[in-house]
Amino acid sequence: MSAEKFSNPVVRWIDHRLPVFSMLDHEKYDYPVPKNLNYFWNFGVLAGLALVIMIVTGIVLAMNYTAHVDHAFSSVERIMRDVNHGWLIRYIHMNAASFFFIVVYIHIFRGLYYGSYKAPRELLWMLGVVIFLLMMATAFMGYVLPWGQMSFWGATVITNLFSAIPIVGESIVTFLWGGFSVDNPTLNRFFSLHYLMPFVIAGVVVLHIVALHRFGSNNPIGIDAKGPQDTISFHPYYTIKDMVGIAMFLLLLAVAVFFFPNAMGHPDNYIPANPMQTPAHIVPEWYFLPFYAILRAVPDKLGGVLLMFAAIFVLFILPWLDRSPVRSARFRPVFRIFFWLLFIDCIALGYLGGKPAEGVYVVLSRIATVWYFLHFLVILPMLSVFETTKPLPKSISEPVLATAKGAA
Amino acid sequence: MVKFLIASVTALAALIGVAGPAQAAGGGDVKLVSGEWSFAGPFGYFDKGAMQRGFQVYREVCAGCHGVEYLAFRNLADLGYNDAEIKAIAAEYEVMDGPDDDGEMFMRAARPADLIPSPYRNDNEARANNNGALPPDLSLITKARANGADYLYSLLLGYEDAPASTEVPDGMYYNNAYSGHLIAMPQPIYGDDVEYADGTPTTPESLAADVTHFLMWAAEPKMEVRKRIGVAAVFFLSIFLIMSYMAKRRVWAELH
Numbered sequence: 001m002s003a004e005k006f007s008n009p010v011v012r013w014i015d016h017r018l019p020v021f022s023m024l025d026h027e028k029y030d031y032p033v034p035k036n037l038n039y040f041w042n043f044g045v046l047a048g049l050a051l052v053i054m055i056v057t058g059i060v061l062a063m064n065y066t067a068h069v070d071h072a073f074s075s076v077e078r079i080m081r082d083v084n085h086g087w088l089i090r091y092i093h094m095n096a097a098s099f100f101f102i103v104v105y106i107h108i109f110r111g112l113y114y115g116s117y118k119a120p121r122e123l124l125w126m127l128g129v130v131i132f133l134l135m136m137a138t139a140f141m142g143y144v145l146p147w148g149q150m151s152f153w154g155a156t157v158i159t160n161l162f163s164a165i166p167i168v169g170e171s172i173v174t175f176l177w178g179g180f181s182v183d184n185p186t187l188n189r190f191f192s193l194h195y196l197m198p199f200v201i202a203g204v205v206v207l208h209i210v211a212l213h214r215f216g217s218n219n220p221i222g223i224d225a226k227g228p229q230d231t232i233s234f235h236p237y238y239t240i241k242d243m244v245g246i247a248m249f250l251l252l253l254a255v256a257v258f259f260f261p262n263a264m265g266h267p268d269n270y271i272p273a274n275p276m277q278t279p280a281h282i283v284p285e286w287y288f289l290p291f292y293a294i295l296r297a298v299p300d301k302l303g304g305v306l307l308m309f310a311a312i313f314v315l316f317i318l319p320w321l322d323r324s325p326v327r328s329a330r331f332r333p334v335f336r337i338f339f340w341l342l343f344i345d346c347i348a349l350g351y352l353g354g355k356p357a358e359g360v361y362v363v364l365s366r367i368a369t370v371w372y373f374l375h376f377l378v379i380l381p382m383l384s385v386f387e388t389t390k391p392l393p394k395s396i397s398e399p400v401l402a403t404a405k406g407a408a
Numbered sequence: 409m410v411k412f413l414i415a416s417v418t419a420l421a422a423l424i425g426v427a428g429p430a431q432a433a434g435g436g437d438v439k440l441v442s443g444e445w446s447f448a449g450p451f452g453y454f455d456k457g458a459m460q461r462g463f464q465v466y467r468e469v470c471a472g473c474h475g476v477e478y479l480a481f482r483n484l485a486d487l488g489y490n491d492a493e494i495k496a497i498a499a500e501y502e503v504m505d506g507p508d509d510d511g512e513m514f515m516r517a518a519r520p521a522d523l524i525p526s527p528y529r530n531d532n533e534a535r536a537n538n539n540g541a542l543p544p545d546l547s548l549i550t551k552a553r554a555n556g557a558d559y560l561y562s563l564l565l566g567y568e569d570a571p572a573s574t575e576v577p578d579g580m581y582y583n584n585a586y587s588g589h590l591i592a593m594p595q596p597i598y599g600d601d602v603e604y605a606d607g608t609p610t611t612p613e614s615l616a617a618d619v620t621h622f623l624m625w626a627a628e629p630k631m632e633v634r635k636r637i638g639v640a641a642v643f644f645l646s647i648f649l650i651m652s653y654m655a656k657r658r659v660w661a662e663l664h
């Protein structure tokens with residue numbers, strides 16, 4: 001679209017020299033989007049919204065927060081009590097972090113179900129996994145900042161994992177801590193990195209979107225758009241549909257922030273950090289629990305750490321583990337069953353990660369862990385070979401036309 | 409799609425459920441009684457009378473051992489006290505100030521802007537006076553325990569004779585709400601410990617409920633305004649959701 005298209009002279013003047021309006025216009029009208037996307041395609045935009053909310057509330061919190069072991073906890077209480085609407089900012093930041101993970105987990109499972117990781121979207125998917133890793137690092141460090149009991153002990157347990165690395169492990173831990181235990185230097189560097197990482201995430205998100213726009217969105221039936229009859233413009237169709245998702249997201253977030261602000265947190269984090277007193281059970285934030293379960297399922301520390309990282313690494317190589325040419329689970333009856341088993345398996349891992357590592361919980365964690373890896377390393381490659389898939393529709397518009405009214 | 413949605417919602421519920429029991433874990437067979445709290449629910453509010461009585465219980469019973477370090481006298485306005493009353497309450501306490509022009513620290517009567525002084529200067533003094541046990545600061549206690557209000561209420565009423573199988577060491581007491589049942593805090597409330605300024609008759613239950621009410625406010629003083637804004641926000645966002653959905657239907661209807 002050329003600059004002459006804009007009626008506003010200021011816009012035209014700017015666009016001639018700095019074509020940002022043309023770029024926006026291009027995304028809004030010329031970027032073709034499959035017409036059959038369901039509401040699961042809202043979650044990318046919702047993740048972006050969550051990132052923005054986190055950055056904005058985080059910057060305000062940082063204006064009032066003190067990164068020092070003697071003052072961190074009370075500075076947070078000051079935010080809750082004395083800073084105007086500080087309680088609101090903090091509760092939004094706390095709960096939006098959880099919502100961010102809920103949204104991204106749904107986003108990931110959407111990709112798994114509809115085969116969005118397959119060619120030609122492998123890099124798009126892998127950038128997503130990078131974002132996921134960065135999110136986990138950011139959230140982990142953020143949780144340390146209020147310097148409550150779980151902050152301190154969570155940080156101690158997780159950073160100690162690196163000591164499992166042979167030979168250099170201990171030195172790495174000392175390096176991470178900036179000393180010989182989790183202490184003031186640790187808190188300071190975590191604060192610095194916690195402020196930095198969201199902007200790194202934002203950068204990777206830009207790459208994620210660039211990769212997305214190379215081939216456009218996948219869609220629920222997983223076949224490529226074959227022409228203009230299969231696509232619609234992003235605006236107004238998907239802007240308005242995203243608006244519905246945003247409204248729903250904000251509504252649920254408001255319910256959490258205003259009525260259950262601490263439901264997803266741990267009460268022990270309202271006890272100031274005390275290096276002399278270990279809590280009865282050290283549990284990480286809920287969104288880490290599946291990985292925590294995998295970590296503890298292995299009797300050997302190094303093995304546990306390796307397996308935990310492997311759990312994310314299999315996502316990286318997923319496009320090459322699942323070689324089936326059919327993307328969407330709609331046409332893969334056997335894959336679909338295993339998808340739901342994996343889904344249940346992940347929930348089970350999350351549940352087990354919150355339980356003490358003893359008795360039947362350990363056994364179940366092991367079974368669930370084995371299943372997780374079996375799914376990616378054995379079942380998916382086998383399905384690629386042995387599964388009989390259902391016939392694919394000729395194009396997107398055919399099934400859409402067939403169910404014209406109910407589809408959207 | 410619908411299946412996926414239902415499953416996701418169930419999963420979410422399960423996850424939130426996971427977080428709950430994970431937190432409560434550790435107690436074992438503790439008994440919780442639940443009080444009837446005016447602050448519960450989306451329209452919950454603090455009862456000023458109960459908070460004033462609870463503050464009195466705190467001052468006359470708990471304050472001997474526990475501080476409320478995040479509360480300043482000025483915060484007591486939330487309890488319904490006016491400026492003059494708050495000044496008078498503050499004036500009953502002494503706080504350290506200084507250094508003065510000669511470089512000396514000195515004691516003076518507290519002012520509304522001061523924090524309510526804690527009973528001990530530091531943890532060591534607190535332990536020295538309590539058989540080695542540390543009475544925790546109470547300003548966040550209802551948020552620092554699972555089911556805070558009910559837990560505190562149950563703890564205060566939970567003292568009973570130990571079952572024959574349990575040996576209670578010196579300086580420890582048996583409490584059916586405390587994790588592990590052996591607590592270093594002697595039973596603080598018997599029922600006639602306080603004579604309420606407003607003449608309300610006292611029972612162990614009423615004293616425990618009132619001090620719980622006060623400490624719930626101490627931990628979450630912005631709860632009332634939070635819930636008030638919350639009701640408006642949820643109302644507004646519901647309308648926003650309905651309107652977005654209607655607009656979406658309208659726009660998409662043009663497609664076919």
Ligand code: HEM
Pocket residue numbers: 040041042043044045047048049051104107108111114116117121124125127128129130131132201205208212216217218219315
């Ligand atoms: C900050 C976090 C993230 C943001 C802001 C984000 C943003 C987006 C957006 C706006 C879209 C297009 C809309 C949609 O399809 O939902 C998208 C698509 C996609 N994202 Fe993400 N994303 C994030 C994290 C992730 C993660 C963690 C993964 C996977 C591990 C991932 C994988 C994908 C894939 C495969 C697509 C294409 C889906 C398709 O076309 O079917 N994203 N992302």
